[in-house]
Amino acid sequence: MKLQCEVEVINRMLPTFGVRNRGKGTRAVLSIGRHEDKGSGQRASIYLMICTLKDKAGSRYKLQDNIEQVFSKFVQEGKATIRLKEPTVDICLSKADGCVLKNFISTVGLAHKGTDVTGVSLSRLIPAKTSEIEKPRAKMFITCKKDYPITTCFPYSLEHLQVSYCKLARVDMRMLCLKKLQKLDLSNNHIRKLPKTIGDLVCLQELNLQHNFLESFDVSLCISAWGNTLTSLDLSENKLKALPVQFGQLKELINLKLDENELVQLPFTIGKLSKLRFLSATKNKLPYLPSSFKMLNLEKLDLFDNPFEKAEPMVPDIHLKMPLSLLECASRVTINYRIPHSPHILPVTLCQELSMAKTCNCGRPCLNSFIKVIVLMNLHQVSQTVVLVDTMGGTDAPIVCYFCSLTCYSQFLDKYLQSSRI
Template sequence: MKLQCEVEVINRMLPTYGMKNRGRGTQAVLSIGRQQEKVPGRASTVCLMICTQKDRVGSKYKLKENIEQFFTKFVEEGKATVRLKEPTVDVCLSKANVSTLKTFLSAVKLAHQGNVAEKLPLSILTPAKTSEVTKPKTKLSIVSKQDYPLTQSFPYSLEQLQVSYCKLARVDMRMLCLKKLRKLDLSHNSIKKLPVTVGDLVHLQEFILHDNRLEVFPEVLCSSTLQRSLQSLDLSQNRLKALPLHFCRFQELVQLKVDDNELIRLPFNIGQLIKLRVFSAARNKLLFLPHSFQGLALENLDLFGNPFEEANPLVPNIELKIPLSLFECAARAVVNYRIPYASHILPAHLCQELNVSKTCKCGRSCLSSFICVTVTMNLHKVSHTVVLVDNMGGTEAPVICYFCSLDCYSQFLDRYLQSNR
């Protein structure tokens, strides 16, 4: 029976002599087995053997009636300590697979009680293989097509993977089997489409797709496990014309880059990205910003090079219907009074319309009946640092505003005219 983890063997007598232990674990493989006896016919001893990269032959410790205590308070975190009587050492285990660790500790206990031979078949202890004591590879960077593995698999222990300048036309499905990935960098390739299985990377925090050929960001990814893990997303230098409606479900997103695309609008509810701190959408085709943009609290903002239209609050787009339809009244009531709704209560298309309700300056909601205008906003209101919007040194951009009634628009218009006298 074997267990791969990090091990630190602490001599309890060292403090007596004024000495300290090293204080950190080493990648090792632990084995329970029988020690090869030199005298033929003599009963073999059941031992715990610890092999490391520097000591592949391993150190052996007798187990029968030699365990003073088990410390298993943090076993659910892959940690445990076995205190031996002779020699006076503590074997501290960490970063172990929880289920394997529990099984291993049970075997150690049986060996201590002298019952292991009856319960488990044990082999003769042999030195560990190099692969068993080598620390798992967590980072891999491939920056040329010649180095790309065609026949070999990626190490399953990878937490960071970069594959750039390899002319990939699609995401290699072998990458999507790396369940420990926290960072995936696929920049400078020719990827046109993202598979929905990207959403199965439950620990992915940073996803870099800079300089590819993406035309669509799959909406299904917005409902995947990425919405709870993704913190940084780089979609710059692609061919995106829009981001999906539910993009704002990425509630953990801190950094978003969509520079050098063909975006004609930003997500309607982008203001719901409450953790977003760095946002750049330079050199796109944005004419105005959505109303919810005013709800962001950024540290750095870059909107340079967009053809923003000139704001004109005096020229409204009137979609207001008087009297309001029964649907509009009911829908406004559902949103305003925060009445719960879902697809098992209402038809899916109604839920979709409620999800994109507009918010009036007065705080109430409207759906298909409204008045909208564009107003000028100084971007410093939403960001500490702002890159100039144009070559003229401006830091202002047009934001679309909605009004649920003629009364609300009239009040806004009165304030606007008074402030510009």
């Protein structure tokens, strides 16, 4: 049995000589195994061996009837201390895997009592390899195809991985095993599609996919663990034409880049990104902004070079159905009174309809019966800093407005005409 962690061996006699301990652990590999004394006919004793970079051959400590006490209160945090009788030292362990450490301490206890450990996998007490002792690698940067690992795996301990300019056509499945990964940079490759399992990177906070050939962003990624972890997403310089409605579930996003794609619309749920502070979607094909856009609270917004349409509040697109259908009435009541609904209660198709409900200016919901108009909105209403929308220096952009009834639209029109006269 082996354990990789940081170790500090403290001699308990040092304070009596006025000597202080160093107080700092060293990266080491601990092994528990049998060590047979040559010439003795007795059964081999079980020893604990500690190997470090300075002492790869290792130091051995007998375990049977030689443990004074084991301090394991913080074993789940990767910390424990083994106090030996002879020599009078404390072996302090830290930064270990909690589950592995728990099993390791259990084996130490069995060895001390002399209990039969035939069912436990003991190690050979041989010098450790340098690769076993070295501190786990947290960062790796690959910016050339010839440096890309073909026969070796990525270090399991990686927290930041960059693989750029390697002409990757797909995401390497080996990357999906890096459960500690927090930052992943796959910019400047040839990736066309993301695997659904990439959403299993439960610690991922920053994802950079700039300058690839992505044509879609899968719905499953929006409803994955990323909804609680992902804070930065760069999808610029791809071939995206739309983003899924569920995109609004990435509620931890702070920075979002969508520049130089082929987007013809932003997801109408974008207003749910309450933590979003930086948004850029330059050089796309956006004719107008979704109605929920006015719910954003940004620090910087850049929508330069989009073919925005001319706002025409006096030319409504009418989809009113009178009288309202039973589905429309029931849907409005369900949303307005926040009645719980899920695929376990209602058909999946109906749940999808409810998730795509529009919000009227009055705050009430509407589904398939509404009036739609395009109005101008000054982007300073949603962002402290606005990069010019066009070359003329404007900061106004067209935004969609929905009205649940003719009454709501008439009230809006009255206010609009009054402000126009002023």
